[in-house]
Amino acid sequence: MATDSSAPSTADSLSAADRGLTLHHITVRFGGLLALDDVSLRVPPGRTVGIIGPNGAGKTTLFNVICGFVVPQSGTIALDGRPFRPRPHQLTGRGIARTLQGVGQFNGMTVLENVLVGARSRKAEEEAWAALERCGVAEHAAALPASLPYAKRKRVELARALAAKPRILMLDEPAGGLDADEIRWLATLIQEADCTVLLVEHHMDLVMSVCDEILVLDFGKPIALGPPAEIRTDPKVAEAYLGAAA
């Protein structure tokens, strides 16, 4: 992979085509398994892009590449037109926040302390409270996460990511284990997010309702990329899912 750039570009010096996150020809192998096979994706600022596909398609691996947890064998990433070599400990500083599948809180810390881990500015406490309010869990600030119902813990996870005021919010199966009301709330949160959203999710109604564009992976290969209406009727996509269910 290319090394990271020195100084970030200023927004003014960038052409519209350069802005945002771009993945070029990403390939990842785990031993003999091709987990990502030449995946390219452009994510302009402010868009909500879904990444879907059957189990094992490579969705989480793609997230792990963007976060620097997995280093691809080939391919490059660019952020605002400059080579970007992601490092997990620097992600927040680069404006990228990610939620984990399930709930990933520190159990010895209160809800507020967990969300403060996500906040990054001098106004960290203010940002943490704002994120807790936005996610409807401020009343649980002093509680330990383990004492809360699962759906509330998922909201705390979202609050932790939002407290960083990310420009790119990566949501890894945020609807998993939630009921219909919670999923409706989540859809509104995503639609109202004032940042780019990358969404890995199996809940198709949620994906179709909130995404501007959807990338479909199957056995690591990109098989379709387009707006929800196109993806919904794409025979390759139906075949990938039916094949997985068979």
Ligand SMILES: Nc1ncnc2c1ncn2[C@@H]1O[C@H](COP(=O)(O)OP(=O)(O)OP(=O)(O)O)[C@@H](O)[C@H]1O
């Ligand atoms: N660290 C690893 N070592 C070896 N194989 C891995 C590793 N991580 C993922 N894989 C394999 O790579 C493939 C893609 O996995 P990945 O978790 O990215 O799929 P996914 O689309 O996120 O699946 P799911 O929907 O079940 O979460 C799978 O076959 C998986 O078993």
